Amino acid sequence: MDDLIICRCEEVSLADIKRTAHMYQCSAREVKLRTRAGMGYCGGRTCRPAVDAVLEEVTGEKPGNDIPLKVSPPVRPVSLSTLGGSERHE
Amino acid sequence: MYDVVIIGAGPAGLSAAIACREWDLHVLVLDEFPKPGGRLLGQLHQEPSGEWWNGIQETNLLLEKAQKYDTDIRCGVSAYHIEKLEHGYAIHTNQGSFETENLLLATGAAESAVPVPGWTLPGVMSIGAAQVMTNVHRVKVGQKGIVVGVNVLSAAIARELQLAGVELHSMALPASNPATVQHSNPNTVMDGLVRIAHLAPSAFLRFGSKFAKASWVRRLAVKFYPKGGVKMWGMPIHIRKAILSINGNDRVESVTMCRINADGEQIPGTEENITVDFVCIAGGLYPLTELAAVIGCPFRYMEELGGHVPIHSERMETPLKGVYVAGNITGIESAKVARAQGELAGLSIAADKLKAHADLQQHVEDAVKLVATTRADATIQFHPHITDGRHKMEQAFQQTKSS
Amino acid sequence: MSNHRIMDHPVLGKLEKTEEITFIFDGKSYTGFKGDTVASALLAHGIRQLRVQEESGNPRGIYCNIGHCFECRVTINHVEGVRSCMTPIEHNMVVESGRLQPVPFKSTEADKLPRTYAEFERGLHKEDDPHV
Numbered sequence: 001m002d003d004l005i006i007c008r009c010e011e012v013s014l015a016d017i018k019r020t021a022h023m024y025q026c027s028a029r030e031v032k033l034r035t036r037a038g039m040g041y042c043g044g045r046t047c048r049p050a051v052d053a054v055l056e057e058v059t060g061e062k063p064g065n066d067i068p069l070k071v072s073p074p075v076r077p078v079s080l081s082t083l084g085g086s087e088r089h090e
Numbered sequence: 091m092y093d094v095v096i097i098g099a100g101p102a103g104l105s106a107a108i109a110c111r112e113w114d115l116h117v118l119v120l121d122e123f124p125k126p127g128g129r130l131l132g133q134l135h136q137e138p139s140g141e142w143w144n145g146i147q148e149t150n151l152l153l154e155k156a157q158k159y160d161t162d163i164r165c166g167v168s169a170y171h172i173e174k175l176e177h178g179y180a181i182h183t184n185q186g187s188f189e190t191e192n193l194l195l196a197t198g199a200a201e202s203a204v205p206v207p208g209w210t211l212p213g214v215m216s217i218g219a220a221q222v223m224t225n226v227h228r229v230k231v232g233q234k235g236i237v238v239g240v241n242v243l244s245a246a247i248a249r250e251l252q253l254a255g256v257e258l259h260s261m262a263l264p265a266s267n268p269a270t271v272q273h274s275n276p277n278t279v280m281d282g283l284v285r286i287a288h289l290a291p292s293a294f295l296r297f298g299s300k301f302a303k304a305s306w307v308r309r310l311a312v313k314f315y316p317k318g319g320v321k322m323w324g325m326p327i328h329i330r331k332a333i334l335s336i337n338g339n340d341r342v343e344s345v346t347m348c349r350i351n352a353d354g355e356q357i358p359g360t361e362e363n364i365t366v367d368f369v370c371i372a373g374g375l376y377p378l379t380e381l382a383a384v385i386g387c388p389f390r391y392m393e394e395l396g397g398h399v400p401i402h403s404e405r406m407e408t409p410l411k412g413v414y415v416a417g418n419i420t421g422i423e424s425a426k427v428a429r430a431q432g433e434l435a436g437l438s439i440a441a442d443k444l445k446a447h448a449d450l451q452q453h454v455e456d457a458v459k460l461v462a463t464t465r466a467d468a469t470i471q472f473h474p475h476i477t478d479g480r481h482k483m484e485q486a487f488q489q490t491k492s493s
Numbered sequence: 494m495s496n497h498r499i500m501d502h503p504v505l506g507k508l509e510k511t512e513e514i515t516f517i518f519d520g521k522s523y524t525g526f527k528g529d530t531v532a533s534a535l536l537a538h539g540i541r542q543l544r545v546q547e548e549s550g551n552p553r554g555i556y557c558n559i560g561h562c563f564e565c566r567v568t569i570n571h572v573e574g575v576r577s578c579m580t581p582i583e584h585n586m587v588v589e590s591g592r593l594q595p596v597p598f599k600s601t602e603a604d605k606l607p608r609t610y611a612e613f614e615r616g617l618h619k620e621d622d623p624h625v
Contacts, residue, residue: 004207006269008556008564011210011549014267024608041574045561049202049376049397050269057268063391067398071383073171074182076122077563077574082184122560124530124581129559134504142504166579168560200561212541212554219558219578227533228499228508254499340552341541378561 006054007047009040014054021058028055043075091189092118094439095181097169097381098196100128101425102417102432104152104163106194109436111159113444118188119161120181122168125226126153128198129418130425132221134250145225148425172385178412179385192412192439195382196432199396199418202373204239204264204273208336209371217372221247224254232368236345237261238333239372240279242472245322247370252323259364260319260326262347264371265334266354273373275354276312276329283329284308312352334361336369345369375422375472382419385410390486394479395421396472403487404458404480406435407442414439421479422472423465430464433457497537516586531577531588532558532565543567543577544591553591567591 002015012035020026020034031037038044038051052063074083094110096103099121110117125131126149133145156163164185171182178191201216208214213232215223217239220231234257237248248261266274273279312329319326334346334356349360376397379389387400387408402408402415416435417428434457441450465476473479500508512527518535525534532555535543541554543565556564560579568589569575577588607613 004205004267004269005210006205008203008210008553008562011546011551014205014269041566042561042563043380045200045378045380046203046557046564047205049373050205053271054268057271063398065389065391065398067379067383067389071380073384075380075384076168076170076184078170078184079572122579124579125528144504146505166581201557210546210551210553212543212552215555216557216562219555222558223533223536223555224499225505227529227537228502228505229533229537230497230499231536253504254502256499341554 006050007035007037007040007044009042009046010036012037017051017054018058021055026059028052028059028061031055031059041077043071091178091191092116093190093443094118094192094194095120095179095188095190096194096196097121097181098128098198098417098419099123099126099163099165100196100198100417101130101148101152101429102198102435103128103194103196104149104156105429105432106196106414106416106436106439107161107163107432108152108155108159109433110440111156111161113437113440113447113450115440115443117161118190119156119163120167120169120183120188121163121165124165126163126165129218130428132218132225132250133425134225134253135246145425152429169381172381174385192414192443193385194414194416194435194439195379195400195419196415196417196428196435197378197381197419198428199375199422200378201371202376203269204371204373205267205269206238206264206333206336206371208338208342209369211336211338211342212340213338213342213367214336214369214371217244217247217370220256220368220370221250224251224256228254230254230256231370232342232366233257234259234366235368235370236333236364236366237370237372238264238345239273239374240327240329241273241282241372241374243374244370244372245283245327247372248325249323251370252325258325259366260328260331262328263332263350263354265332265348265356266350274332274350276315276350276352277309279329280308280312281305283327309352317349332356333369337363342367342369375418377419377421379419382408382413382415385413387413388490390483392421392479392482394473394475395483399483401486401490402483404461404484405438405454406431407438409487409490421476421483423476424468424472427461427464427468430457430461434461497539514582514584516582516584516588518588519590525582527582529582531567531569531580531582531586533578534582535577542590545593547591547594548596550593 004014093115096119107119130145168184173180179193181188236259264270315330319328332350337344344363344365349357382400389398414435416431437454513524542552553564556562558578565577566574567577
């Protein structure tokens with residue numbers, strides 16, 4: 001069961017998360033940053049609740065009012081040409 | 091500069107757009123799906139009255155009204171960032187940027203995953219994916235499948251697959267692991283199932299009447315749950331069987347199922363292989379709030395509402411000036427509630443902009459009441475304590491405003 | 494194509510056939526109906542695999558079908574990372590599945606490296622540290 005993939009984008013397994021949490025005795029946030037669980041192409045939309053459930057179980061941290069890992073723009077992958085464009089609709 | 095840009099053309103976004111257009115505001119609706127309607131498009135279930143709730147028809151009714159008011163709805167547009175300007179907001183999308191005084195976030199919900207070994211194989215999809223493929227695109231997702239996760243949403247969609255002639259072996263729980271805690275315990279799942287017992291006139295009623303609402307009866311029901319499952323529309327629902335793994339090389343070929351005890355623990359030696367070519371994963375919905383997060387809306391975590399929700403008032407305003415929310419981003423409820431919330435949000439925006447109109451305030455108050463009665467009349471209750479959650483949210487908004 | 498289509502539905506009625514559209518997927522020609530997405534048109538032909546995980550090569554197909562998961566991303570008319578579940582098919586559209594990518598250099602010792610400057614400094618004074 002430990003080789004179960006939790007984060008599909010980055011193929012982070014349950015074992016990866018458990019090992020990292022155990023080795024560094026760190027916060028849920030740090031486990032995410034170290035394993036990249038929830039930080040792949042989809043921005044965590046698919047696995048965020050599952051990753052949070054695993055981390056609650058592994059680290060014992062209960063979800064607070066803030067979203068556990070800050071959501072940063074862009075919230076969709078964007079091409080450089082889109083970012084560089086200055087097209088503006090008033 | 092728009093008066094309001096609405097992100098999401100689902101039941102909430104479209105209803106809000108109509109309300110704003112009725113008051114002649116300059117409105118733009120954006121949605122990233124090629125067709126407007128959001129998750130409403132795929133919905134198809136029978137009401138207790140026997141009538142069908144047809145999401146495509148309901149969407150068309152909203153679209154006709156929106157067209158009557160000449161509403162600008164643009165599909166295939168993905169918003170990736172929102173920036174605060176001096177007098178409003180800039181919405182950055184793959185189709186350029188749009189400036190607006192007010193902003194309504196009606197981005198709906200995303201599906202929670204229930205990870206099971208093998209769930210990355212082609213042929214494994216979320217139950218919502220199967221719903222859209224079946225009812226919107228009219229493509230069969232496979233010849234024979236199984237549903238992993240037993241809840242309000244998955245029972246309703248399993249029935250939709252069956253209606254379309256897609257064969258399902260059964261519905262069962264995911265095997266217990268740290269990521270499936272809520273979904274793999276038979277007692278928790280049974281408590282949830284009793285809430286949908288009243289859903290459809292025939293099949294669900296018969297299912298529900300088997301398990302009275304007292305919790306000790308439910309505990310007994312879980313303990314003595316029949317090995318063959320309880321059939322709903324001829325399809326077995328198993329809450330004492332779990333899916334251990336999904337198997338196949340390049341695509342789904344089978345699943346391994348086992349029996350579990352009343353606490354969700356695997357009973358060794360009961361494994362069996364079932365040939366299927368697709369699997370639907372059903373972990374329920376959670377509010378999709380990322381755009382609210384990037385503009386800095388404060389949040390509350392509320393289990394009753396389905397997770398992290400931007401703080402908002404009962405008139406759908408957030409503490410950020412000019413930012414409103416409606417629909418599933420405010421908590422998981424039915425499309426009818428989303429529609430009522432959308433209309434309310436639209437009226438609130440109009441009332442805040444056109445302060446001179448005294449009768450608009452009355453419309454807003456009526457719309458607040460309509461949301462409450464729609465909620466009370468809802469056929470599907472996603473969370474039993476939804477009303478408590480709504481009260482707590484209103485308190486959170488008042489606290490934020492006064493601090 | 495029709496054996497995967499839901500032609501008759503007891504509530505939604507008959508499938509109204511619209512204009513047929515021909516597009517290319519991995520060099521082969523396929524047809525779908527106007528209004529299909531790349532994902533739905535391919536699934537109607539029984540095609541499930543749309544890409545591989547770029548690093549491991551493990552196969553992927555549609556997962557959420559509503560634009561959230563990006564698992565169905567493909568290359569369309571030479572633009573990479575396009576969601577097949579959100580893109581309507583068009584005449585002569587060229588769709589290519591996602592392939593295995595070369596893996597950038599990865600440290601196998603990442604777990605042993607210091608996390609903070611303080612840890613790094615403490616590490617300097619260890620006698621068995623090969624970097625001293």
